[in-house]
Every structure is written in C-alpha cells, then in structure tokens.
Amino acid sequence: MALDATDTDEDDRLLARYGSGDPAAAGLVVARFLPLAYRIGVRMLKDASQADDVAQEAMIRLFRMAPGWQPGQAKVTTWLYRVTVNLCTDHLRKRPTLPLDAAQDVADGAATAEDRLVAQDRSVALDLALGDLPERQRLAVILRHIEGLANPEIAEVMGIGTEAVESLIARGKRGLTAALAGQRAALGYDDD
C-alpha cells in the first residue's frame, strides 16, 4: 500500500483540485483517502464505531488543510497517517480500562489463545496478537508490515528517529512471532 512518486504527484493534484473548489474532486478525495484513515482507525482501536469517528475527523482536517497545501513539501498520505495516528492515540488515552503502553515487550497472550485457536484464521490470529502489543510497537508494525511504509516515513508519522522505529518493529515482530509460535499447527502453518 506504499505510494510511489507518481501516486504522490497525483495526490497533490487531487488535493489542489479540491482546494480550488472543483466539485468533482470532493468524491475522488474521499474515495482515495478515507480508506487509509479508516484502516488505521480499525487496526489501532479495534472498534468500528470509534474508527468511524477517527476517520471522519481526520478527513475533515484534510478538507480544511487542502486550500493551503504546498505540493512537493510533504506527502499527503504521510500527513494523513500522522493526523489519524494522533487521533487514535487520543482515543486510546481516553479509554480507562485499557493499558496505554505496557512496560513488557510482549503481553501475555494466554487469555486469548483459546479465541485464536477457535478462529483458526491467520489474519484473525495475527490481528489479536497485534492487539496485545504495546501501542507504539503495534503502530510501528502496522505501518511497516501492513501499510507498507518505509522506516523514514514511519519515523515522520510517529515523530521519532529511524533507529527507534527499527527497534519498535523488531521488538513487535519478535512478540508476534512468539505469540503465534504455539498456534502454527492450529493455523495450518506446519503445511507451509
């Protein structure tokens, strides 16, 4: 899902059209950018209703930013990732029952192991395991391995250095590997 230079130029042009008042561009902007904001919302919050709210708010900020957007200075998608991630972080901090960023590298997955085995689905199992990761590891892994962003762009989205990104991704992936290690047979990986 990573974008190349052509996509970036296209994004710039589309946003410029919207910002200059072209009514036909409104639907195109929504179709192009809403899925991105929604995906991040769902994967970070694990709640479709809250993901709706986050995606809508992120898009409103995009609409308001559009008239003043300077093409070529930054990627529209990087900007939108950052805004969406910040909104997700705000939502997570408002949840009283969920720990924010656990001190341990990998949360104990024993409580949800049965659910994973019952699901017997690779993506569901990984999704559940992702949910057990500390917030910043989860975000870094999602952006790298699911959204397909390069580490420097992830660093820009998260507002940290590239080395910190590499560390978060490595720890996160180690955690996921360990969490899924006991479920390979149930998930059909032994046949791979």
Add this chain to the structure above:
Amino acid sequence: MTMTKPDHKNERAVDAAFASLRANPPRPSSELFDKVLARALAEQPVLEGARVCAEAEALPGFWAEVLGIFGGWRGAGGLTTAMVVGLVIGLSGTVQLPIYEATDEVLDLMPGGTEIFAEINVENENG
C-alpha cells in the same frame, strides 16, 4: 516473561499472516463514505464560477438565464449601479465641456520639416 528464540518457520508464519491482513483490509461502510462526502462538499471552498452557476440554477427559467448572462447577482448589481449613475449624469445636464471653435489657422508642429523631407527624398532617388 520468557521468550523463546523464534525460528525461521515461525517468522514465515507471521509474514504469511501479514499477507492475509494486507489482502483483507477493513473498508469504510457506504454510510460513512456518504457522510464524509457530504462533509467534503460542505467544507470545500466555492469557485466564483461555480457560485454564479449555482445562483443561476436556483432561479427559474428566464431569470436564471438573464442572471447568468450578467455574471450572477454581483455582476447584475454592478451593471445596475452603472446604469443608474449614467442616467443621473445624463439627466442633470449641468456638465459643460469646453468646445473649441473651428479656425483656418494651421499649427506647424515641425517647423522646417518640409525642406528636410524633400532633401531625404532627393538623396533616396540619387541612390
């Protein structure tokens, strides 16, 4: 917490699971799409031309066409103001412009010019 060193098989399993997740991204509902699109149109800056057209479309038939010709309410308003001012000036009739009387006198703007041009003509004819 004890963590065993993951082997390559486990890492491949995780990579395959990532591929599954990438292939099945969560998608926004059509209700959310419609809601966001409505907001996009509401937040969008309006082009002057589009605004004029929208105004014209809001009026029925003949008047919409007339308003469109004059460039919307703003254009029609400016034209009306100019017409009223022109009418007032015309009706007042108090403005006197200076009128020069016709004379037979010829004003020479380039004294000696006739002789100069004659010399140039002679030189040109002689090559």
